[in-house]
Amino acid sequence: MREPIIERAFETLEPSPNTRAALQARVEAAYEARPRSLWLEWLNVLRGRPLVNGAWATAAALVLFVATPLSALPLALLPPRAAQVQARPSSPLKPAPRPLSAPRRTAPLPARR
Amino acid sequence: MFIAFAALDAGPPEAPADDGEVEQLVRAARVGNAQAARRLYALHVQRVFRVVRPFCATEAAAEDVTQDAFADALGNLSRYSPRPGARFVGWLVTLALNRARKQHARGQRTEAHEASTLEQLAGAAEGEALEERVLLKRTLLAALAELSPRDREVVTLYFGAELSAAEVATATGVSAANVRKICERASASLSQRLRGPAAA
Structure with a gap:
Protein backbone atom coordinates (compact mmCIF):
# COMPACT_ATOMS: atom_id res chain seq x y z
CA MET A 1 0.00 0.00 0.00
CA ARG A 2 2.99 2.28 0.55
CA GLU A 3 3.68 3.75 -2.87
CA PRO A 4 7.20 5.03 -3.58
CA ILE A 5 5.96 8.41 -4.78
CA ILE A 6 4.08 8.98 -1.52
CA GLU A 7 7.14 7.98 0.49
CA ARG A 8 9.26 10.37 -1.59
CA ALA A 9 6.73 13.14 -1.05
CA PHE A 10 6.77 12.61 2.72
CA GLU A 11 10.56 12.71 2.65
CA THR A 12 10.36 16.28 1.38
CA LEU A 13 8.74 17.23 4.70
CA GLU A 14 11.86 16.28 6.63
CA PRO A 15 13.89 19.11 8.14
CA SER A 16 17.11 20.16 6.49
CA PRO A 17 20.40 19.21 8.23
CA ASN A 18 20.79 22.81 9.44
CA THR A 19 17.31 22.81 10.92
CA ARG A 20 17.94 19.40 12.46
CA ALA A 21 21.16 20.58 14.09
CA ALA A 22 19.50 23.71 15.46
CA LEU A 23 16.61 21.63 16.76
CA GLN A 24 19.00 19.17 18.37
CA ALA A 25 20.76 21.96 20.25
CA ARG A 26 17.42 23.28 21.53
CA VAL A 27 16.17 19.82 22.52
CA GLU A 28 19.44 19.04 24.33
CA ALA A 29 19.25 22.32 26.22
CA ALA A 30 15.65 21.56 27.22
CA TYR A 31 16.63 18.00 28.24
CA GLU A 32 19.49 19.23 30.42
CA ALA A 33 17.31 21.93 31.98
CA ARG A 34 14.46 19.58 32.84
CA PRO A 35 13.39 19.63 36.46
CA ARG A 36 14.97 16.74 38.32
CA SER A 37 13.96 15.28 41.60
CA LEU A 38 16.43 13.02 43.36
CA TRP A 39 13.70 10.59 44.38
CA LEU A 40 12.40 10.45 40.84
CA GLU A 41 15.88 9.78 39.51
CA TRP A 42 16.28 6.89 41.93
CA LEU A 43 12.86 5.60 41.07
CA ASN A 44 13.77 5.66 37.39
CA VAL A 45 17.00 3.82 38.13
CA LEU A 46 15.06 1.07 39.85
CA ARG A 47 12.35 1.03 37.21
CA GLY A 48 14.92 0.69 34.43
CA ARG A 49 16.46 -2.56 35.68
CA PRO A 50 14.78 -3.48 38.95
CA LEU A 51 16.84 -6.53 39.86
CA VAL A 52 20.31 -5.43 38.82
CA ASN A 53 20.03 -1.82 39.95
CA GLY A 54 18.18 -2.85 43.11
CA ALA A 55 21.01 -5.25 43.98
CA TRP A 56 23.63 -2.58 43.30
CA ALA A 57 21.76 -0.03 45.39
CA THR A 58 21.38 -2.48 48.29
CA ALA A 59 25.06 -3.41 48.13
CA ALA A 60 26.07 0.24 48.04
CA ALA A 61 23.83 1.05 50.98
CA LEU A 62 25.30 -1.85 53.00
CA VAL A 63 28.86 -0.79 52.26
CA LEU A 64 28.00 2.77 53.20
CA PHE A 65 26.46 1.58 56.45
CA VAL A 66 29.25 -0.79 57.46
CA ALA A 67 32.36 1.00 56.23
CA THR A 68 31.53 4.39 57.66
CA PRO A 69 30.71 5.57 61.18
CA LEU A 70 27.12 5.71 60.00
CA SER A 71 26.26 2.58 61.95
CA ALA A 72 27.38 4.27 65.17
CA LEU A 73 24.71 6.92 64.83
CA PRO A 74 21.64 4.76 65.53
CA LEU A 75 23.54 3.03 68.36
CA ALA A 76 24.34 6.38 69.89
CA LEU A 77 20.71 7.31 69.77
CA LEU A 78 19.69 4.33 71.89
CA PRO A 79 19.43 5.05 75.65
CA PRO A 80 22.28 3.57 77.69
CA ARG A 81 21.42 0.38 79.53
CA ALA A 82 20.94 0.95 83.22
CA ALA A 83 22.28 -1.70 85.62
CA GLN A 84 19.37 -3.67 86.85
CA VAL A 85 19.30 -4.64 90.52
CA GLN A 86 17.78 -7.99 90.93
CA ALA A 87 16.10 -9.15 94.09
CA ARG A 88 17.89 -11.80 96.06
CA PRO A 89 16.31 -15.11 95.40
CA SER A 90 14.46 -16.41 98.42
CA SER A 91 15.81 -19.45 100.26
CA PRO A 92 13.81 -22.64 99.83
CA LEU A 93 14.26 -23.41 103.53
CA LYS A 94 12.61 -20.26 104.64
CA PRO A 95 8.93 -20.80 105.38
CA ALA A 96 6.57 -19.07 103.16
CA PRO A 97 5.03 -15.98 104.67
CA ARG A 98 1.60 -16.41 106.03
CA PRO A 99 -1.26 -14.82 104.29
CA LEU A 100 -2.42 -11.73 105.99
CA SER A 101 -6.03 -12.75 106.03
CA ALA A 102 -5.43 -15.95 107.99
CA PRO A 103 -6.32 -15.67 111.70
CA ARG A 104 -3.34 -15.53 113.88
CA ARG A 105 -3.18 -18.43 116.25
CA THR A 106 -1.86 -17.14 119.42
CA ALA A 107 -1.51 -19.00 122.65
CA PRO A 108 -4.07 -17.96 125.23
CA LEU A 109 -2.74 -15.72 127.87
CA PRO A 110 -2.39 -17.27 131.31
CA ALA A 111 -5.21 -16.39 133.60
CA ARG A 112 -4.46 -13.86 136.27
CA ARG A 113 -4.58 -14.98 139.70
CA MET B 1 27.09 6.38 42.57
CA PHE B 2 24.37 7.70 40.31
CA ILE B 3 26.87 8.46 37.59
CA ALA B 4 28.20 4.92 37.89
CA PHE B 5 24.69 3.53 37.38
CA ALA B 6 24.13 5.77 34.39
CA ALA B 7 27.44 4.61 32.91
CA LEU B 8 26.45 0.98 33.47
CA ASP B 9 23.33 1.57 31.45
CA ALA B 10 25.11 3.16 28.49
CA GLY B 11 23.44 2.45 25.18
CA PRO B 12 25.11 1.00 22.14
CA PRO B 13 27.43 3.38 20.27
CA GLU B 14 26.23 2.43 16.79
CA ALA B 15 22.89 3.19 15.21
CA PRO B 16 20.36 0.71 16.50
CA ALA B 17 18.65 -1.44 13.96
CA ASP B 18 15.83 -3.00 15.89
CA ASP B 19 13.30 -2.17 18.57
CA GLY B 20 15.26 -4.01 21.26
CA GLU B 21 18.13 -1.59 20.92
CA VAL B 22 15.74 1.35 20.99
CA GLU B 23 14.33 -0.01 24.25
CA GLN B 24 17.87 -0.23 25.59
CA LEU B 25 18.42 3.43 24.65
CA VAL B 26 15.16 4.38 26.33
CA ARG B 27 16.26 2.66 29.55
CA ALA B 28 19.60 4.43 29.43
CA ALA B 29 18.06 7.84 28.76
CA ARG B 30 15.60 7.26 31.57
CA VAL B 31 18.42 7.12 34.13
CA GLY B 32 19.99 10.30 32.79
CA ASN B 33 22.26 9.12 29.99
CA ALA B 34 22.42 12.19 27.74
CA GLN B 35 24.16 10.31 24.96
CA ALA B 36 21.31 7.83 24.74
CA ALA B 37 18.80 10.69 24.70
CA ARG B 38 20.74 12.32 21.86
CA ARG B 39 20.70 9.07 19.92
CA LEU B 40 16.95 8.68 20.43
CA TYR B 41 16.46 12.19 19.10
CA ALA B 42 18.63 11.54 16.04
CA LEU B 43 16.77 8.32 15.29
CA HIS B 44 13.27 9.74 15.47
CA VAL B 45 13.40 13.43 14.60
CA GLN B 46 12.64 12.94 10.92
CA ARG B 47 9.58 10.83 11.54
CA VAL B 48 8.27 13.20 14.19
CA PHE B 49 8.79 16.18 11.92
CA ARG B 50 6.98 14.45 9.06
CA VAL B 51 4.00 13.86 11.34
CA VAL B 52 3.94 17.35 12.77
CA ARG B 53 4.55 19.36 9.60
CA PRO B 54 1.13 18.91 7.92
CA PHE B 55 -0.57 20.31 11.05
CA CYS B 56 1.56 23.44 11.29
CA ALA B 57 1.34 26.58 9.22
CA THR B 58 5.05 27.11 8.89
CA GLU B 59 8.35 25.31 9.24
CA ALA B 60 9.12 27.37 12.34
CA ALA B 61 5.88 26.29 14.01
CA ALA B 62 6.67 22.65 13.17
CA GLU B 63 10.13 23.08 14.68
CA ASP B 64 8.62 24.45 17.88
CA VAL B 65 6.13 21.59 18.14
CA THR B 66 8.88 19.03 17.46
CA GLN B 67 11.14 20.59 20.06
CA ASP B 68 8.38 20.65 22.68
CA ALA B 69 7.40 17.07 21.91
CA PHE B 70 10.98 15.82 22.28
CA ALA B 71 11.59 17.82 25.44
CA ASP B 72 8.37 16.42 26.89
CA ALA B 73 9.08 12.85 25.83
CA LEU B 74 12.74 12.73 26.87
CA GLY B 75 11.99 14.42 30.18
CA ASN B 76 9.17 12.01 30.98
CA LEU B 77 10.43 8.69 29.74
CA SER B 78 9.12 7.02 32.89
CA ARG B 79 5.62 7.48 31.47
CA TYR B 80 6.49 5.19 28.57
CA SER B 81 5.99 1.52 29.34
CA PRO B 82 7.05 -0.89 26.62
CA ARG B 83 4.36 -3.34 25.62
CA PRO B 84 4.27 -5.93 22.86
CA GLY B 85 3.03 -4.27 19.70
CA ALA B 86 3.53 -0.73 21.03
CA ARG B 87 6.85 0.66 19.90
CA PHE B 88 8.59 3.71 21.30
CA VAL B 89 8.14 5.56 18.03
CA GLY B 90 4.37 5.11 18.31
CA TRP B 91 4.34 6.67 21.77
CA LEU B 92 6.60 9.50 20.64
CA VAL B 93 4.67 10.46 17.52
CA THR B 94 1.40 10.29 19.46
CA LEU B 95 2.81 12.86 21.88
CA ALA B 96 3.93 15.01 18.97
CA LEU B 97 0.59 14.63 17.23
CA ASN B 98 -1.26 15.74 20.35
CA ARG B 99 0.87 18.87 20.52
CA ALA B 100 0.35 19.52 16.81
CA ARG B 101 -3.42 19.08 17.26
CA LYS B 102 -3.40 21.66 20.05
CA GLN B 103 -1.44 24.09 17.94
CA HIS B 104 -3.80 23.49 15.02
CA ALA B 105 -6.83 24.02 17.25
CA ARG B 106 -5.37 27.31 18.44
CA GLY B 107 -6.18 28.68 15.01
CA GLN B 108 -2.91 28.35 13.20
CA ARG B 109 -4.34 26.77 10.08
CA THR B 110 -2.15 24.97 7.64
CA GLU B 111 -1.40 27.07 4.64
CA ALA B 112 -1.34 24.77 1.68
CA HIS B 113 0.48 27.27 -0.48
Whole structure:
Protein backbone atom coordinates (compact mmCIF):
# COMPACT_ATOMS: atom_id res chain seq x y z
CA MET A 1 0.00 0.00 0.00
CA ARG A 2 2.99 2.28 0.55
CA GLU A 3 3.68 3.75 -2.87
CA PRO A 4 7.20 5.03 -3.58
CA ILE A 5 5.96 8.41 -4.78
CA ILE A 6 4.08 8.98 -1.52
CA GLU A 7 7.14 7.98 0.49
CA ARG A 8 9.26 10.37 -1.59
CA ALA A 9 6.73 13.14 -1.05
CA PHE A 10 6.77 12.61 2.72
CA GLU A 11 10.56 12.71 2.65
CA THR A 12 10.36 16.28 1.38
CA LEU A 13 8.74 17.23 4.70
CA GLU A 14 11.86 16.28 6.63
CA PRO A 15 13.89 19.11 8.14
CA SER A 16 17.11 20.16 6.49
CA PRO A 17 20.40 19.21 8.23
CA ASN A 18 20.79 22.81 9.44
CA THR A 19 17.31 22.81 10.92
CA ARG A 20 17.94 19.40 12.46
CA ALA A 21 21.16 20.58 14.09
CA ALA A 22 19.50 23.71 15.46
CA LEU A 23 16.61 21.63 16.76
CA GLN A 24 19.00 19.17 18.37
CA ALA A 25 20.76 21.96 20.25
CA ARG A 26 17.42 23.28 21.53
CA VAL A 27 16.17 19.82 22.52
CA GLU A 28 19.44 19.04 24.33
CA ALA A 29 19.25 22.32 26.22
CA ALA A 30 15.65 21.56 27.22
CA TYR A 31 16.63 18.00 28.24
CA GLU A 32 19.49 19.23 30.42
CA ALA A 33 17.31 21.93 31.98
CA ARG A 34 14.46 19.58 32.84
CA PRO A 35 13.39 19.63 36.46
CA ARG A 36 14.97 16.74 38.32
CA SER A 37 13.96 15.28 41.60
CA LEU A 38 16.43 13.02 43.36
CA TRP A 39 13.70 10.59 44.38
CA LEU A 40 12.40 10.45 40.84
CA GLU A 41 15.88 9.78 39.51
CA TRP A 42 16.28 6.89 41.93
CA LEU A 43 12.86 5.60 41.07
CA ASN A 44 13.77 5.66 37.39
CA VAL A 45 17.00 3.82 38.13
CA LEU A 46 15.06 1.07 39.85
CA ARG A 47 12.35 1.03 37.21
CA GLY A 48 14.92 0.69 34.43
CA ARG A 49 16.46 -2.56 35.68
CA PRO A 50 14.78 -3.48 38.95
CA LEU A 51 16.84 -6.53 39.86
CA VAL A 52 20.31 -5.43 38.82
CA ASN A 53 20.03 -1.82 39.95
CA GLY A 54 18.18 -2.85 43.11
CA ALA A 55 21.01 -5.25 43.98
CA TRP A 56 23.63 -2.58 43.30
CA ALA A 57 21.76 -0.03 45.39
CA THR A 58 21.38 -2.48 48.29
CA ALA A 59 25.06 -3.41 48.13
CA ALA A 60 26.07 0.24 48.04
CA ALA A 61 23.83 1.05 50.98
CA LEU A 62 25.30 -1.85 53.00
CA VAL A 63 28.86 -0.79 52.26
CA LEU A 64 28.00 2.77 53.20
CA PHE A 65 26.46 1.58 56.45
CA VAL A 66 29.25 -0.79 57.46
CA ALA A 67 32.36 1.00 56.23
CA THR A 68 31.53 4.39 57.66
CA PRO A 69 30.71 5.57 61.18
CA LEU A 70 27.12 5.71 60.00
CA SER A 71 26.26 2.58 61.95
CA ALA A 72 27.38 4.27 65.17
CA LEU A 73 24.71 6.92 64.83
CA PRO A 74 21.64 4.76 65.53
CA LEU A 75 23.54 3.03 68.36
CA ALA A 76 24.34 6.38 69.89
CA LEU A 77 20.71 7.31 69.77
CA LEU A 78 19.69 4.33 71.89
CA PRO A 79 19.43 5.05 75.65
CA PRO A 80 22.28 3.57 77.69
CA ARG A 81 21.42 0.38 79.53
CA ALA A 82 20.94 0.95 83.22
CA ALA A 83 22.28 -1.70 85.62
CA GLN A 84 19.37 -3.67 86.85
CA VAL A 85 19.30 -4.64 90.52
CA GLN A 86 17.78 -7.99 90.93
CA ALA A 87 16.10 -9.15 94.09
CA ARG A 88 17.89 -11.80 96.06
CA PRO A 89 16.31 -15.11 95.40
CA SER A 90 14.46 -16.41 98.42
CA SER A 91 15.81 -19.45 100.26
CA PRO A 92 13.81 -22.64 99.83
CA LEU A 93 14.26 -23.41 103.53
CA LYS A 94 12.61 -20.26 104.64
CA PRO A 95 8.93 -20.80 105.38
CA ALA A 96 6.57 -19.07 103.16
CA PRO A 97 5.03 -15.98 104.67
CA ARG A 98 1.60 -16.41 106.03
CA PRO A 99 -1.26 -14.82 104.29
CA LEU A 100 -2.42 -11.73 105.99
CA SER A 101 -6.03 -12.75 106.03
CA ALA A 102 -5.43 -15.95 107.99
CA PRO A 103 -6.32 -15.67 111.70
CA ARG A 104 -3.34 -15.53 113.88
CA ARG A 105 -3.18 -18.43 116.25
CA THR A 106 -1.86 -17.14 119.42
CA ALA A 107 -1.51 -19.00 122.65
CA PRO A 108 -4.07 -17.96 125.23
CA LEU A 109 -2.74 -15.72 127.87
CA PRO A 110 -2.39 -17.27 131.31
CA ALA A 111 -5.21 -16.39 133.60
CA ARG A 112 -4.46 -13.86 136.27
CA ARG A 113 -4.58 -14.98 139.70
CA MET B 1 27.09 6.38 42.57
CA PHE B 2 24.37 7.70 40.31
CA ILE B 3 26.87 8.46 37.59
CA ALA B 4 28.20 4.92 37.89
CA PHE B 5 24.69 3.53 37.38
CA ALA B 6 24.13 5.77 34.39
CA ALA B 7 27.44 4.61 32.91
CA LEU B 8 26.45 0.98 33.47
CA ASP B 9 23.33 1.57 31.45
CA ALA B 10 25.11 3.16 28.49
CA GLY B 11 23.44 2.45 25.18
CA PRO B 12 25.11 1.00 22.14
CA PRO B 13 27.43 3.38 20.27
CA GLU B 14 26.23 2.43 16.79
CA ALA B 15 22.89 3.19 15.21
CA PRO B 16 20.36 0.71 16.50
CA ALA B 17 18.65 -1.44 13.96
CA ASP B 18 15.83 -3.00 15.89
CA ASP B 19 13.30 -2.17 18.57
CA GLY B 20 15.26 -4.01 21.26
CA GLU B 21 18.13 -1.59 20.92
CA VAL B 22 15.74 1.35 20.99
CA GLU B 23 14.33 -0.01 24.25
CA GLN B 24 17.87 -0.23 25.59
CA LEU B 25 18.42 3.43 24.65
CA VAL B 26 15.16 4.38 26.33
CA ARG B 27 16.26 2.66 29.55
CA ALA B 28 19.60 4.43 29.43
CA ALA B 29 18.06 7.84 28.76
CA ARG B 30 15.60 7.26 31.57
CA VAL B 31 18.42 7.12 34.13
CA GLY B 32 19.99 10.30 32.79
CA ASN B 33 22.26 9.12 29.99
CA ALA B 34 22.42 12.19 27.74
CA GLN B 35 24.16 10.31 24.96
CA ALA B 36 21.31 7.83 24.74
CA ALA B 37 18.80 10.69 24.70
CA ARG B 38 20.74 12.32 21.86
CA ARG B 39 20.70 9.07 19.92
CA LEU B 40 16.95 8.68 20.43
CA TYR B 41 16.46 12.19 19.10
CA ALA B 42 18.63 11.54 16.04
CA LEU B 43 16.77 8.32 15.29
CA HIS B 44 13.27 9.74 15.47
CA VAL B 45 13.40 13.43 14.60
CA GLN B 46 12.64 12.94 10.92
CA ARG B 47 9.58 10.83 11.54
CA VAL B 48 8.27 13.20 14.19
CA PHE B 49 8.79 16.18 11.92
CA ARG B 50 6.98 14.45 9.06
CA VAL B 51 4.00 13.86 11.34
CA VAL B 52 3.94 17.35 12.77
CA ARG B 53 4.55 19.36 9.60
CA PRO B 54 1.13 18.91 7.92
CA PHE B 55 -0.57 20.31 11.05
CA CYS B 56 1.56 23.44 11.29
CA ALA B 57 1.34 26.58 9.22
CA THR B 58 5.05 27.11 8.89
CA GLU B 59 8.35 25.31 9.24
CA ALA B 60 9.12 27.37 12.34
CA ALA B 61 5.88 26.29 14.01
CA ALA B 62 6.67 22.65 13.17
CA GLU B 63 10.13 23.08 14.68
CA ASP B 64 8.62 24.45 17.88
CA VAL B 65 6.13 21.59 18.14
CA THR B 66 8.88 19.03 17.46
CA GLN B 67 11.14 20.59 20.06
CA ASP B 68 8.38 20.65 22.68
CA ALA B 69 7.40 17.07 21.91
CA PHE B 70 10.98 15.82 22.28
CA ALA B 71 11.59 17.82 25.44
CA ASP B 72 8.37 16.42 26.89
CA ALA B 73 9.08 12.85 25.83
CA LEU B 74 12.74 12.73 26.87
CA GLY B 75 11.99 14.42 30.18
CA ASN B 76 9.17 12.01 30.98
CA LEU B 77 10.43 8.69 29.74
CA SER B 78 9.12 7.02 32.89
CA ARG B 79 5.62 7.48 31.47
CA TYR B 80 6.49 5.19 28.57
CA SER B 81 5.99 1.52 29.34
CA PRO B 82 7.05 -0.89 26.62
CA ARG B 83 4.36 -3.34 25.62
CA PRO B 84 4.27 -5.93 22.86
CA GLY B 85 3.03 -4.27 19.70
CA ALA B 86 3.53 -0.73 21.03
CA ARG B 87 6.85 0.66 19.90
CA PHE B 88 8.59 3.71 21.30
CA VAL B 89 8.14 5.56 18.03
CA GLY B 90 4.37 5.11 18.31
CA TRP B 91 4.34 6.67 21.77
CA LEU B 92 6.60 9.50 20.64
CA VAL B 93 4.67 10.46 17.52
CA THR B 94 1.40 10.29 19.46
CA LEU B 95 2.81 12.86 21.88
CA ALA B 96 3.93 15.01 18.97
CA LEU B 97 0.59 14.63 17.23
CA ASN B 98 -1.26 15.74 20.35
CA ARG B 99 0.87 18.87 20.52
CA ALA B 100 0.35 19.52 16.81
CA ARG B 101 -3.42 19.08 17.26
CA LYS B 102 -3.40 21.66 20.05
CA GLN B 103 -1.44 24.09 17.94
CA HIS B 104 -3.80 23.49 15.02
CA ALA B 105 -6.83 24.02 17.25
CA ARG B 106 -5.37 27.31 18.44
CA GLY B 107 -6.18 28.68 15.01
CA GLN B 108 -2.91 28.35 13.20
CA ARG B 109 -4.34 26.77 10.08
CA THR B 110 -2.15 24.97 7.64
CA GLU B 111 -1.40 27.07 4.64
CA ALA B 112 -1.34 24.77 1.68
CA HIS B 113 0.48 27.27 -0.48
CA GLU B 114 3.11 28.28 2.00
CA ALA B 115 6.14 29.74 0.37
CA SER B 116 8.46 26.75 0.46
CA THR B 117 11.65 28.43 -0.48
CA LEU B 118 14.62 26.69 -1.91
CA GLU B 119 16.56 27.56 1.25
CA GLN B 120 14.26 25.34 3.29
CA LEU B 121 15.20 22.40 1.14
CA ALA B 122 18.80 23.43 0.63
CA GLY B 123 19.88 20.57 2.84
CA ALA B 124 18.75 18.01 0.30
CA ALA B 125 21.36 15.86 -1.32
CA GLU B 126 23.31 17.55 -4.05
CA GLY B 127 22.24 16.78 -7.57
CA GLU B 128 18.65 16.28 -6.58
CA ALA B 129 16.09 18.39 -8.38
CA LEU B 130 15.23 20.91 -5.71
CA GLU B 131 12.42 22.41 -7.69
CA GLU B 132 10.78 19.04 -8.03
CA ARG B 133 11.08 18.52 -4.29
CA VAL B 134 9.54 21.91 -3.61
CA LEU B 135 6.69 21.11 -5.94
CA LEU B 136 6.16 17.69 -4.38
CA LYS B 137 6.13 19.19 -0.92
CA ARG B 138 3.61 21.85 -1.87
CA THR B 139 1.37 19.34 -3.58
CA LEU B 140 1.52 16.95 -0.65
CA LEU B 141 0.72 19.66 1.90
CA ALA B 142 -2.16 20.90 -0.27
CA ALA B 143 -3.54 17.38 -0.67
CA LEU B 144 -3.25 16.65 3.06
CA ALA B 145 -4.93 19.95 3.93
CA GLU B 146 -7.95 18.90 1.91
CA LEU B 147 -8.44 15.71 3.92
CA SER B 148 -10.67 15.62 6.98
CA PRO B 149 -8.74 16.01 10.26
CA ARG B 150 -9.20 12.34 11.13
CA ASP B 151 -8.07 11.10 7.70
CA ARG B 152 -5.12 13.48 7.76
CA GLU B 153 -3.98 12.10 11.09
CA VAL B 154 -4.33 8.53 9.91
CA VAL B 155 -2.54 9.15 6.62
CA THR B 156 0.25 11.15 8.25
CA LEU B 157 0.90 8.52 10.90
CA TYR B 158 0.77 5.67 8.42
CA PHE B 159 2.86 7.19 5.65
CA GLY B 160 4.82 9.84 7.53
CA ALA B 161 5.74 8.00 10.71
CA GLU B 162 5.60 4.60 9.01
CA LEU B 163 3.53 3.07 11.78
CA SER B 164 1.59 -0.12 11.28
CA ALA B 165 -2.20 -0.04 10.94
CA ALA B 166 -2.55 -1.39 14.49
CA GLU B 167 -0.28 1.33 15.87
CA VAL B 168 -2.19 4.03 14.00
CA ALA B 169 -5.41 2.57 15.38
CA THR B 170 -4.03 2.82 18.93
CA ALA B 171 -2.86 6.40 18.39
CA THR B 172 -6.04 7.71 16.78
CA GLY B 173 -8.81 5.54 18.19
CA VAL B 174 -9.89 4.47 14.70
CA SER B 175 -10.19 0.72 14.17
CA ALA B 176 -7.37 -1.01 12.31
CA ALA B 177 -9.73 -2.04 9.52
CA ASN B 178 -10.81 1.56 9.04
CA VAL B 179 -7.19 2.69 9.05
CA ARG B 180 -6.47 0.34 6.16
CA LYS B 181 -9.51 1.57 4.26
CA ILE B 182 -8.63 5.23 4.76
CA CYS B 183 -5.04 4.62 3.73
CA GLU B 184 -6.01 2.70 0.60
CA ARG B 185 -8.37 5.45 -0.45
CA ALA B 186 -5.85 8.18 0.34
CA SER B 187 -3.02 6.30 -1.32
CA ALA B 188 -4.87 6.19 -4.63
CA SER B 189 -5.81 9.87 -4.60
CA LEU B 190 -2.44 11.06 -3.28
CA SER B 191 -0.36 9.11 -5.77
CA GLN B 192 -2.54 10.31 -8.62
CA ARG B 193 -2.16 13.87 -7.48
CA LEU B 194 1.56 13.63 -6.80
CA ARG B 195 2.31 12.05 -10.15
CA GLY B 196 1.12 15.21 -11.83
CA PRO B 197 3.89 17.51 -10.57
CA ALA B 198 6.44 14.71 -10.50
CA ALA B 199 5.89 13.92 -14.15
CA ALA B 200 5.81 17.56 -15.15
